[in-house]
Amino acid sequence: MNDSQLDSVYKHKEVEDKWYNFWIDKNYFHAKADLNKKPFTIVIPPPNITGILHMGHALNNTIQDILIRYKRMSGYIALWMPGTDHAGIATQNVVEKKLKEEGLTRFQLGREKFLERVWEWKDKYGSTIISQLKRLGASCDWQRLHFTMDEVHSNAVSEAFIRLYKKGLIYKGDYIINWCPRCETALSDEESQHKDLKGLLYYIKYPIKDSGEFITVATTRPETMLGDVAVSINPNDERYKNLADKTIILPILKRELKVIFDDFVDPKFGTGIVKVTPAHDLNDFEMGNRHNLKPILVMHPDGTMNHYAGKFEGLDRFKCREEILKDLENTGLLEKTVEHNYSVGHCYRCNTVIEPRLSKQWFVRIKPLAKKAAEAVRKGKIKFYPKRWTNVYLNWIDNIRDWCISRQIWWGHRLPVYYCRECLKRAGELTVDSSQLTEKTKSMNYELSTMNEKGIIVSKTKPEKCPDCGSTDLVQDDDVLDTWFSSWLWPFSTFDWPNLERDFTFFYPTTALVTAQEIIFFWVARMVMASLEFIGEVPFKDVYIHGTVRDSTGAKMSKSLGNIIDPMEVIDEFGADALRFSIISITAQGQDVFLSREKFGVGRNFANKLWNASRFILMNLDREVYVCYNGKFPLENSSLADRWILSNLNCAIRDIDNSLKAYNFNNAANILYEFIWHKFCDWYIEFVKPNITDIKVQFRLVYLIDNMLRLLHPFMPFITEELWQKFPHKGDSVMIASWPKADKSLIDKALDEKFGIIMNIVSAARNIRSEMDIAPSKNINILCVCPREEKRKLIEEFSAQIKFVAGADEVKLFKRLKKPKKSSYACAGDLQIYVPLEGLIDFAQEEKRLKGQCEKLSKEKDNLSRLLKNKEFLSKAPKEVVALQKVKSKEIAEKLAKLEDALNSLK
RNA sequence: GGGCGAUUGGCUCAGUUGGUUAGAGCGUCACAUUCACAUUGUGAAGAUCAGAGGUUCGAAUCCUCUAUCGCCCACCA
Numbered sequence: 001m002n003d004s005q006l007d008s009v010y011k012h013k014e015v016e017d018k019w020y021n022f023w024i025d026k027n028y029f030h031a032k033a034d035l036n037k038k039p040f041t042i043v044i045p046p047p048n049i050t051g052i053l054h055m056g057h058a059l060n061n062t063i064q065d066i067l068i069r070y071k072r073m074s075g076y077i078a079l080w081m082p083g084t085d086h087a088g089i090a091t092q093n094v095v096e097k098k099l100k101e102e103g104l105t106r107f108q109l110g111r112e113k114f115l116e117r118v119w120e121w122k123d124k125y126g127s128t129i130i131s132q133l134k135r136l137g138a139s140c141d142w143q144r145l146h147f148t149m150d151e152v153h154s155n156a157v158s159e160a161f162i163r164l165y166k167k168g169l170i171y172k173g174d175y176i177i178n179w180c181p182r183c184e185t186a187l188s189d190e191e192s193q194h195k196d197l198k199g200l201l202y203y204i205k206y207p208i209k210d211s212g213e214f215i216t217v218a219t220t221r222p223e224t225m226l227g228d229v230a231v232s233i234n235p236n237d238e239r240y241k242n243l244a245d246k247t248i249i250l251p252i253l254k255r256e257l258k259v260i261f262d263d264f265v266d267p268k269f270g271t272g273i274v275k276v277t278p279a280h281d282l283n284d285f286e287m288g289n290r291h292n293l294k295p296i297l298v299m300h301p302d303g304t305m306n307h308y309a310g311k312f313e314g315l316d317r318f319k320c321r322e323e324i325l326k327d328l329e330n331t332g333l334l335e336k337t338v339e340h341n342y343s344v345g346h347c348y349r350c351n352t353v354i355e356p357r358l359s360k361q362w363f364v365r366i367k368p369l370a371k372k373a374a375e376a377v378r379k380g381k382i383k384f385y386p387k388r389w390t391n392v393y394l395n396w397i398d399n400i401r402d403w404c405i406s407r408q409i410w411w412g413h414r415l416p417v418y419y420c421r422e423c424l425k426r427a428g429e430l431t432v433d434s435s436q437l438t439e440k441t442k443s444m445n446y447e448l449s450t451m452n453e454k455g456i457i458v459s460k461t462k463p464e465k466c467p468d469c470g471s472t473d474l475v476q477d478d479d480v481l482d483t484w485f486s487s488w489l490w491p492f493s494t495f496d497w498p499n500l501e502r503d504f505t506f507f508y509p510t511t512a513l514v515t516a517q518e519i520i521f522f523w524v525a526r527m528v529m530a531s532l533e534f535i536g537e538v539p540f541k542d543v544y545i546h547g548t549v550r551d552s553t554g555a556k557m558s559k560s561l562g563n564i565i566d567p568m569e570v571i572d573e574f575g576a577d578a579l580r581f582s583i584i585s586i587t588a589q590g591q592d593v594f595l596s597r598e599k600f601g602v603g604r605n606f607a608n609k610l611w612n613a614s615r616f617i618l619m620n621l622d623r624e625v626y627v628c629y630n631g632k633f634p635l636e637n638s639s640l641a642d643r644w645i646l647s648n649l650n651c652a653i654r655d656i657d658n659s660l661k662a663y664n665f666n667n668a669a670n671i672l673y674e675f676i677w678h679k680f681c682d683w684y685i686e687f688v689k690p691n692i693t694d695i696k697v698q699f700r701l702v703y704l705i706d707n708m709l710r711l712l713h714p715f716m717p718f719i720t721e722e723l724w725q726k727f728p729h730k731g732d733s734v735m736i737a738s739w740p741k742a743d744k745s746l747i748d749k750a751l752d753e754k755f756g757i758i759m760n761i762v763s764a765a766r767n768i769r770s771e772m773d774i775a776p777s778k779n780i781n782i783l784c785v786c787p788r789e790e791k792r793k794l795i796e797e798f799s800a801q802i803k804f805v806a807g808a809d810e811v812k813l814f815k816r817l818k819k820p821k822k823s824s825y826a827c828a829g830d831l832q833i834y835v836p837l838e839g840l841i842d843f844a845q846e847e848k849r850l851k852g853q854c855e856k857l858s859k860e861k862d863n864l865s866r867l868l869k870n871k872e873f874l875s876k877a878p879k880e881v882v883a884l885q886k887v888k889s890k891e892i893a894e895k896l897a898k899l900e901d902a903l904n905s906l907k
Numbered sequence: 908g909g910g911c912g913a914u915u916g917g918c919u920c921a922g923u924u925g926g927u928u929a930g931a932g933c934g935u936c937a938c939a940u941u942c943a944c945a946u947u948g949u950g951a952a953g954a955u956c957a958g959a960g961g962u963u964c965g966a967a968u969c970c971u972c973u974a975u976c977g978c979c980c981a982c983c984a
Contacts, residue, residue, distance in 0.1 A: 006943090008943075008944065009944085009946070010946085176982090194980085194981080201984085217984080218984065219984060220983095220984070221984090232984095264982090264984095265984085266983080266984080269983070269984065270984065273984095274984050275984075276984095277984095281982080281984075282982045283982050283984075284982095284984085285982095286982080340983090341983090342983065342984090343981085343983080356982090388911065388912080389911095391910075391911080392910080392911070392979070392980085395909090395910070395980075396979095396980075399980085399981090401982095517978085517979080518979095520979095521980095548978085585932090586919075586920070586932090588920075588921070590912090591912085591913085591920090592912090592913090592977085592978085594919065594920085596919090598933075599919080599932090599933085601933085601946070602932065602933085604946060605944095605946045605947090606946090607946085608944070608946045608947090609943095609944065609946080609947085611943090611944080611946095612943045612944035612946095612947085613943065613944080614943085615943050615944075616942095616943030616944080617943080618943090619943070620943095658923095662923095664923095666920095666921080667921085667923095670921075670931075670932095673931090673932095674931085681943090681944090682948090685943080689942085689943095763949095763950090766949055766950065767949090767950060767951090769938095769949080769950080770937075770938065770949065770950035770951075771937095771950070771951080773937090773938080775938085775939090776938075776939055776949085777939095856928085859928095860927090860928060863927065863928090864927080867927065867964085867965085870964060870965090871964085872963095872964040872965090873964040873965070874964080875964075876963085876964045876965090877926075877964055877965075878926085881926055881927095881965090884926085885926085885927075888927095888928095
């Protein structure tokens with residue numbers, strides 16, 4: 001007996017920090033380029049600094065850690081590049097909220113002071129998520145921790161911007177963009193999330209000038225009528241041909257509107273006449289361009305109406321809508337209101353209804369980049385797992401529109417763009433109508449017009465003077481770049497691009513990207529574009545898209561719904577290993593995960609089972625094993641059980657490898673669960689228990705545990721390290737131990753069949769025991785009838801074990817035997833088992849039990865005989881299948897006959 | 908409007924290239940605590956694989972249609 005006594009329950013709290021610190025101290029997470037080895041690289045999807053770890057992160061990072069640990073053990077130089085994202089709008093919102101509590105706005109503070117506050121906030125809270133990742137066990141190379149606002153990244157961002165600008169792929173232009181009136185910034189199309197709303201369609205009468213007649217237009221946003229400059233009709237619409245030279249009077253404002261004819265208008269929708277508001281609707285804007293109409297912007301950036309709105313000036317857009325409707329109703333111009341379902345964009349950060357707004361913004365001309373990115377995927381240079389995302393990606397990228405990259409916020413990478421006021425003045429471009437600007441927009445200076453290239457200087461640092469006119473009156477553009485403009489460089493900016501060195505050459509392109517479906521467009525596609533553009537290579541080879549984490553009702557987990565399960569609480573209660581294992585084992589490839597608290601019991605119980613199996617072995621381990629363990633499984637004098645478990649171990653290794661290679665993580669986890677619990681613990685340990693003092697048995701157990709711990713380590717890093725260290729082992733840590741290799745020569749399916757005979761006997765005996773209500777304290781005798789010599793020998797060999805696990809006094813073997821009186825019967829495979837019950841037998845119960853079995857068998861027999869009479873089956877099915885069915889049929893018939901005999905002899 | 912996913916025992920999900928006995932886990936029921944583990948063990952009950960049609964000797968699996976749920980995309984005034 002060994003003196004190292006373990007608790008009977010695995011206590012994760014005493015283990016996790018200890019080993020994490022140990023790994024850190026040993027510097028195991030650091031990946032150093034080594035040309036003699038192969039690289040395996042993953043860049044982390046950088047979590048927002050505003051974020052705290054949620055279950056989506058837990059899933060995402062567990063998957064990455066599994067891959068990284070697996071590959072690291074397999075001999076790769078495995079680099080997991082960590083970092084965080086500055087998350088422009090999100091972070092700015094958080095800090096602004098805090099300011100509000102102090103009664104401050106960012107404008108009162110000014111840009112510089114405000115940014116100081118954001119950095120303060122970042123220093124204080126920005127690393128929360130990093131420490132949470134550590135608790136999860138993430139083996140990131142923390143020496144390389146990056147942040148998207150670090151200098152390296154700012155430099156990369158400027159570099160990218162300038163290169164694209166010089167290639168003519170970045171431009172500034174007037175366009176209808178998605179405007180969030182709460183964040184007061186432009187958003188990309190991807191940042192505007194469409195939601196279906198039940199709304200109303202308002203039919204409004206517009207008077208025809210000097211006629212006393214009206215036309216009717218339909219709109220969902222009446223407030224935008226204040227910006228109408230025309231009404232539009234399909235040129236083929238016979239109904240309205242007479243309106244061609246008429247003038248329409250805009251109600252309320254009494255402005256005169258032209259009538260234009262445009263194919264865009266669908267005669268079947270509404271009245272077939274559309275109001276045209278080029279400053280607040282994309283289609284209207286395009287129509288306006290086609291017909292040379294001058295747009296009228298009627299709102300301030302904060303969504304209140306400006307002076308073009310006349311008496312509605314100062315009202316919020318929705319309040320304005322109400323007032324206009326009242327007004328129209330009072331003047332009899334509101335013809336009708338009908339219910340109408342439509343979809344409206346919402347800000348992905350604050351959920352405010354997006355206002356389409358004419359605005360001067362910076363755009364990336366994306367089609368040339370997208371073309372290459374589509375090609376790379378079509379040619380198979382990048383593969384999606386599961387495959388179906390390929391089409392989603394391609395569909396998006398084939399229909400891509402230019403990317404609006406400027407944001408009117410302060411937290412982010414400021415555009416590397418400077419304006420020469422002198423040049424702009426001379427070009428007449430500096431035309432800010434200050435009466436239109438609120439305090440906010442004034443400070444942002446955002447309407448500074450720069451359509452003329454002259455006067456625009458794109459540069460990483462502020463130039464001393466204008467290269468054209470020599471003026472020193474230069475100002476930097478106030479806007480910052482979309483957060484994703486730094487994210488899309490992430491796979492190579494983390495390698496200090498454009499100053500690429502050894503590490504880059506070694507580790508790039510990265511191997512796999514693990515992410516959620518939500519950001520395929522935001523991030524995945526754009527990284528592909530950026531890498532192809534700036535590096536000339538794909539950024540990664542595999543993209544694994546995992547599902548969304550939902551609660552048990554299927555709702556997406558979110559703070560606002562209050563259905564969050566906090567991973568930190570789960571780690572406290574169940575342990576990090578339990579969290580990791582549970583979430584992985586229930587996540588089929590690419591399927592959404594439905595979580596509830598109870599599900600973490602699976603992992604915890606599994607950890608405890610492993611703990612106790614190890615405890616049992618450790619309790620019985622001789623010192624000699626510690627001294628002499630050489631990592632081998634002693635095959636001399638090995639039994640069927642030994643060869644069986646060894647075959648199954650190698651089978652498991654092979655299948656786990658295949659599963660991991662195919663990104664089937666749940667499969668791999670379940671193979672381990674099945675092997676460790678139901679093969680190793682349930683059968684193997686039970687079978688070696690009688691011989692536990694045998695040193696060879698101990699070596700074998702240690703070998704098996706050693707292998708299991710290695711295989712399980714990527715999934716459950718903490719408990720495997722804790723146990724591995726307690727067992728005889730070579731090396732300093734399981735996390736750098738070598739990954740087991742499957743020895744296919746040891747895999748033998750015949751062993752399963754042979755060992756299955758033993759298992760069947762035990763199961764049959766247990767079944768009888770249970771169904772016949774035989775108390776566990778009462779021992780039984782098992783009479784085994786088996787005509788075949790070799791099988792009898794086999795059973796003989798294991799009689800001690802069978803006795804042990806089935807609670808039998810004796811296992812007697814017979815070549816032939818007339819059914820003994822007063823005994824219960826069972827068939828186990830092709831052999832028969834009797835358990836004499838000496839007066840204890842309840843005939844009625846036994847009859848019922850046997851009849852039940854008979855029924856099952858005869859159904860099966862009927863099915864098979866029908867099949868075997870089917871001529872077409874016999875002629876068309878492969879010979880092997882037919883032969884197999886014949887054998888089966890014969891076996892079943894025999895079994896059934898014997899069962900019926902047993903049943904009859906009861907009477 | 909277009910696309911995708913799901914539908915399998917009470918619940919949550921597996922199910923590789925079609926092969927005839929559809930698997931787990933949780934839950935349920937019964938029994939068990941001298942046993943490494945009650946976070947346990949043993950046994951049992953429980954599913955005509957959403958529906959219809961088709962291909963095939965043979966379909967949970969392949970095809971078509973339908974239904975329900977969910978997601979994504981889209982410039983439906």
